[in-house]
Amino acid sequence: MATKTAKQMTRAFRNMRALSTSAMKQNTTGISEIRECPFRDMVNTVNDVLTRKKTAISETTTENNIKSFDHVPGPKGLPVVGTLFDYFKKDGLRFSKMFDAYRQRAIEHGPIYKEKIATISTVVISDPNEYQKVIRAEGKYPIRREMEPMAHYRRKNGYELGLVNAQGEEWYQQRTVTSKKMLKMKEVLDFCQPMNDVANDFMEHLKSIRNDNQEISGLEKEIFKWAMESIGTFLFEERIGCFANPTPAKAHAFIDNLRGYFKKMQPLMYNVPVYKIFPTKLWKEFENYANTVMEIGRYFVDKKVKELQSVDSSRAKADDDEVAFLTYLLSQQSLTPEQALSTAVDLLMAATETTSNAILWTLYCLAKNPEVQETLYNETLAGINNEQINADNISKLSYVKAVLKESLRMYPITWATSRITQQDMEVCGYNIPAGTHVQANLYGMFRDDKLFPESDTFKPERWFRGNMDTQLQALSNLVWGHGARMCIGRRFAEQEMHILLTKIVQKFKLEYHHENIEPTLNTVMSPDRPVVLKFVPRTNA
Numbered sequence: 001m002a003t004k005t006a007k008q009m010t011r012a013f014r015n016m017r018a019l020s021t022s023a024m025k026q027n028t029t030g031i032s033e034i035r036e037c038p039f040r041d042m043v044n045t046v047n048d049v050l051t052r053k054k055t056a057i058s059e060t061t062t063e064n065n066i067k068s069f070d071h072v073p074g075p076k077g078l079p080v081v082g083t084l085f086d087y088f089k090k091d092g093l094r095f096s097k098m099f100d101a102y103r104q105r106a107i108e109h110g111p112i113y114k115e116k117i118a119t120i121s122t123v124v125i126s127d128p129n130e131y132q133k134v135i136r137a138e139g140k141y142p143i144r145r146e147m148e149p150m151a152h153y154r155r156k157n158g159y160e161l162g163l164v165n166a167q168g169e170e171w172y173q174q175r176t177v178t179s180k181k182m183l184k185m186k187e188v189l190d191f192c193q194p195m196n197d198v199a200n201d202f203m204e205h206l207k208s209i210r211n212d213n214q215e216i217s218g219l220e221k222e223i224f225k226w227a228m229e230s231i232g233t234f235l236f237e238e239r240i241g242c243f244a245n246p247t248p249a250k251a252h253a254f255i256d257n258l259r260g261y262f263k264k265m266q267p268l269m270y271n272v273p274v275y276k277i278f279p280t281k282l283w284k285e286f287e288n289y290a291n292t293v294m295e296i297g298r299y300f301v302d303k304k305v306k307e308l309q310s311v312d313s314s315r316a317k318a319d320d321d322e323v324a325f326l327t328y329l330l331s332q333q334s335l336t337p338e339q340a341l342s343t344a345v346d347l348l349m350a351a352t353e354t355t356s357n358a359i360l361w362t363l364y365c366l367a368k369n370p371e372v373q374e375t376l377y378n379e380t381l382a383g384i385n386n387e388q389i390n391a392d393n394i395s396k397l398s399y400v401k402a403v404l405k406e407s408l409r410m411y412p413i414t415w416a417t418s419r420i421t422q423q424d425m426e427v428c429g430y431n432i433p434a435g436t437h438v439q440a441n442l443y444g445m446f447r448d449d450k451l452f453p454e455s456d457t458f459k460p461e462r463w464f465r466g467n468m469d470t471q472l473q474a475l476s477n478l479v480w481g482h483g484a485r486m487c488i489g490r491r492f493a494e495q496e497m498h499i500l501l502t503k504i505v506q507k508f509k510l511e512y513h514h515e516n517i518e519p520t521l522n523t524v525m526s527p528d529r530p531v532v533l534k535f536v537p538r539t540n541a
């Protein structure tokens with residue numbers, strides 16, 4: 001695992017030296033200033049695409065009987081701010097409930113509508129067949145709308161954008177390097193053992209933190225620790241020790257700050273981005289969280305860099321397949337050290353908030369549906385009775401896979417997709433010009449009874465072969481995005497979640513005795529109140 005070719009080591013060391021130097025430079029020079037229009041990045045991305053591919057909308061309209069873009073229905077807004085004030089009215093729409101706003105708008109305006117909220121213009125599609133056209137038209141470099149506050153923070157502070165926000169050739173290079181490790185089935189299956197170890201330790205941890213009523217207060221934070229330990233083990237090739245009592249200070253700070261970071265990012269993403277001109281209170285809070293997240297992310301990466309520098313390169317002999325993730329990333333000539341750092345931090349951030357919320361929702365669904373929980377328990381007993389889960393037996397977990405899919409359908413962590421079209425196209429009978437921001441209304445589709453009968457009921461069986469047509473099966477995958485830019489952590493995430501869920505139901509019966517939980521957005525879809533579950537030990541566990 002820790003060995004590599006001498007050539008790779010040389011490259012890695014060169015990168016590491018550069019990484020340490022640039023880190024120092026950033027610390028001493030501080031924040032870089034903005035010299036241009038604060039909205040330039042957003043405008044530039046769209047203009048670039050438009051310049052490349054634009055054709056006259058009016059021509060298309062008359063030639064093919066396709067209605068022009070202007071005719072796409074949608075809520076009427078005011079000049080400049082668009083529909084922004086709809087989100088500030090008493091009892092109006094809420095940024096923290098955008099998934100609901102999209103659903104309501106779609107019910108009102110139909111399978112395609114357009115809306116301008118301050119500086120964000122979007123076209124929302126709620127017909128899975130029509131959205132296929134967007135998927136099929138994706139080029140080699142799909143463009144997702146950047147997460148503006150995150151990208152602005154990185155530009156302002158001289159950091160690389162990283163895999164999540166980079167575009168074009170720059171994105172492609174980082175993606176190609178990263179996917180070799182993250183999307184290869186063998187590489188991910190090899191990670192079963194460390195995932196089992198983390199999950200086993202988490203089970204012990206859960207036992208120890210239950211109160212007299214067998215409930216766990218602050219379960220969110222505890223599951224976050226699991227998610228961080230799990231991705232940390234993959235990225236840094238060592239255990240962070242998140243389950244120790246007390247939690248290591250760095251891990252503790254990372255968890256607290258990352259949660260704050262995602263919470264503050266949500267309102268910043270939709271509001272007028274005045275923070276680009278002067279630092280609002282909200283921006284300052286976000287920036288503080290971001291500083292700590294970057295600093296701690298950098299600390300973990302630097303720690304690994306120092307360790308690698310102390311390895312005797314003459315002993316090392318291995319190819320890319322055998323070296324662990326960060327070692328591999330740092331040794332890639334096609335990535336600058338800063339790009340490697342930003343991508344590693346992106347993975348750490350993207351992996352924790354998403355999987356921990358997905359697990360929380362799934363546990364909640366299981367607790368609310370005891371019959372489903374029993375079926376799942378019986379399946380795991382028949383397939384894997386307290387054994388380690390490995391590459392051979394993981395295929396027996398078909399029910400746990402259906403449970404997770406169903407939970408992601410009801411509570412899609414990412415509730416809408418995002419693409420900027422790169423060519424003119426027809427959708428729902430309208431011309432959509434190149435450079436338009438288009439989204440699939442995932443939450444709206446997943447909760448549509450016409451597509452998913454009894455859509456508000458948790459029914460994992462609906463995912464079984466023969467129970468659902470293949471197009472709807474494909475629709476469920478959209479929670480991971482699509483095409484060349486689909487979630488790079490999907491395989492990793494599914495595997496670690498399948499393993500943890502199996503272990504939890506084998507050991508505990510879950511109960512929930514409090515008020516119903518509703519979704520809210522902390523960037524990803526999260527429970528709107530503490531998930532106070534009861535973990536009752538199984539007698540044979």
Ligand code: HEM
Binds near residue numbers: 354355413418483
């Ligand atoms: C429940 C778990 C998760 C869900 C639902 C999820 C969902 C998504 C979605 C929808 C996207 C956008 C894809 C697109 O635009 O087509 C995405 C991108 C991404 N995800 Fe995940 N994700 C999850 C877990 C993870 C994990 C565990 C990691 C890292 C190990 C990760 C890393 C990333 C990265 C780096 C990107 C950007 C990829 C790119 O732009 O090339 N995600 N994720």
